[in-house]
Amino acid sequence: MAKVAFLGLGVMGYPMAGHLKAKGHDVTVYNRNPSKAQAWVAQHGGVSSPTPADAAKGQEIVFCCVGNDDDLRAVTTAENGAFSGMEKGAVFVDHTTASANVARELEAAAKAAGFGFIDAPVSGGQAGAENGVLTVMCGGEAGTYAKVEPVIASFARMCKLMGPAGSGQLTKMVNQICIAGTVQGLSEGIHFAKRSGLDVEAMLEVISKGAAGSWQMDNRGKTMNIGKFDYGFAVDWMRKDLGIVLDEARRNGAQLPVTALVDQFYAEVQKLGGQRWDTSSLIARLEE
Template sequence: MTKLAFLGLGVMGFPMAGHLQAAGHDVCVYNRSPAKAEDWVSKHGGRSAPTPRDAASGADFVMACVGNDDDLRSVCLGPDGAFAGMKEGAIFVDHTTVSAKVTEELYGKARDGGLSFVDAPISGGQAGAENGQLSIMCGGDQAAYDAAEPVMNTYAKLCRRIGVSGAGQMTKMCNQIAIAGLVQGLSEALHFAEEAGLDGRSVVEVISQGAAGSWQMSNRYETMLDDAFEHGFAVDWMRKDLGICLATAEETGASLPVTALVDQFYKDVQNMGGGRWDTSSLFKRLRKVKG
């Protein structure tokens, strides 16, 4: 049994923390809205704390899954932040998708305080979190990763260290770049099939078994055709992530023309009122364009 803290109980963090408690760890949770933390304790046991510092006090590992750069700073830094409560040698594992810049900043502050910091963004969506089947891409010192990996494996299908601090976040950017193009391509294929008078389900049955097949195709085509977009990662969050990708591309000199275009398509979806729809709602945008 390991003493753990988990900060952030959204659609991903809530079940992830639950897996840790179910595995026999001693888990203390923190959430910005205390009612969510109380709900988690009523479902899973464990304890809740009023501040990140209190949750992190005495913990061997502190895991976080919050919203953005500012949210992450707020749970790490300051008199009530986790870093102020963590014991020397403890390891902070960040599952949030944030910029590599804030990761490097917090890695440095953690190191200066005798702590370790692993950036460990996740992919797999709400279903992956609930089923303990997440893909976790990590950056940070090898020793810290080696210590944290068995804990992360509680909710991981695959967990890998890619490189130094920030490498996990850079890899997550690659993930989001790939998803953006895949979802737009799938949306256009289904739209084309409809306009050509074909049955979309029959089309996907055939093409999914060939070179066009993908996770997005297998897991999202039916809900897309059913005009149901409440099954995954929200457009608002995708735009946040793509903004990080595009800003980082400016810094590194990478060219992301398709990503930039799809980001604008997601802006169209937001303007349709679909900020909380899942990312496959690019298909709904094409149906609206037709109309």
Template sequence: MAKVAFIGLGVMGYPMAGHLVKNGHDVTVYNRTTAKAEAWAAEYGASFATTPEKAAKDCEYVFICVGNDDDVREVSVGSEGALASMSKGSILVDHTTASASLARDLAKAASERGIGFIDAPVSGGQAGAENGVLTVMCGGEEKYFAAVEPVIDSYAQSCKLLGSTGAGQLAKMVNQICIAGLVQGLSEGVHFAQKAGLDIPLLIDVISKGAAGSWQMENRATNMGDGKFDYGFAVNWMRKDLGICMDEAKSNGASLPVTALVDQFYADVQKAGGGRWDTSSLLTRLK
């Protein structure tokens, strides 16, 4: 059993923190909306704190899962951030999808205090978080990863160290780049199938077993055919992620023409009022 803090109780963080309790860890949570932290603590019989600094005090591990780079900075190095109270030898883990440059900044800030750092963005969506089967992509020093991996396993089916600090965030960028192209292709396929009068569930049952198969196809295509988009990973968040990818590409010289195009397609969905729709709502702009 480890004493841990979990900062950020969104659709991902709420169940992730719950899995830590279920696996026997002593958990204190913090959330910007205190009422949500109180509700989580009541549901899981654990503790909550009113600031990240208070949540992190005396913890061996502190996990962050918030919205963007600015949110991470606020809860980690802000005036009441977690690093202010973390003990020497403890480890800070950031599950937020953020920039690689932020990961390096946090690693430096943590190191100056004798604290370890791992950037560890996740993939698997809300369902993966709720079922404890997330994929976690990590960057940082081997000794810190080895220490924290058994705790992360509370909500992960796969947790890998991919390189030095920032490698986890770079891997998540690759993940999002691939998803962007896949979802656009899937949207066009479903659109074509509808125009051709095919039975979408039957079609997906067949082609998902072949070379066209993907997680997106198996988990999104049928709902796309039914026009259901009020769930899942929001377009607003995907555009944030793709923005990070394209900013990084400017730095490393990568060419991302399809990613840039799909990002603009998502902008069309936002303009149509679909900012909180699932990313599979790309289909709507084809109709």
């Protein structure tokens, strides 16, 4: 069992930290809003700390899951950030979906201070976090990764080292590219089926068993059909992620015409008031 800290107790971090405690790890938590940390301690045990630096002191592994690059810097290298409290030989594991550049920046800072860094964004959404079945894509050094993989297994069903620092974030970008195209295709398919007078549920049952089948179809097809979007991964978060993807594509020269188009479609969903709707709400703009 490891001594660990977890920074950021949002819809993902709260249950992830809970799985660490349930597996017997010694867990200290930090959250920007301390009442959330107090609620977590009341539910799971462990202790909370007032700053990331305090939370990181004496820990073998410090996990983090916050909002974006700026939030990540605020809890790592800013005043009272975790990096000022970490000990040599420890490892910082970042589960934030952020840029590859910030991953490389923080890995360099960690290495200079004598501890390790792994960028480890996740896929599986809130349900995956709550059920402990996330997919984790990692970037960093193999020896550092080996130290943390067994502990990450507390909340993951798949965890893999993809390459050097930033590779986890790049893999997560590919994940979001694929999701964006799949959800748009599924939205158009359901919309077409409705206009054609088909029984949509029967249609989904049939084609889900063939080459068109996908996780999105199995888990979101029926709810898209009835216009239910009040759960899952929010449109605002997806637009943040696609912004990171498109920024990286401008740097590396990748051509992403469908991803750029779907990003604009999500902007239309935001204008419909769907900022917090699930990403499957792409269909809503077709049915206006």
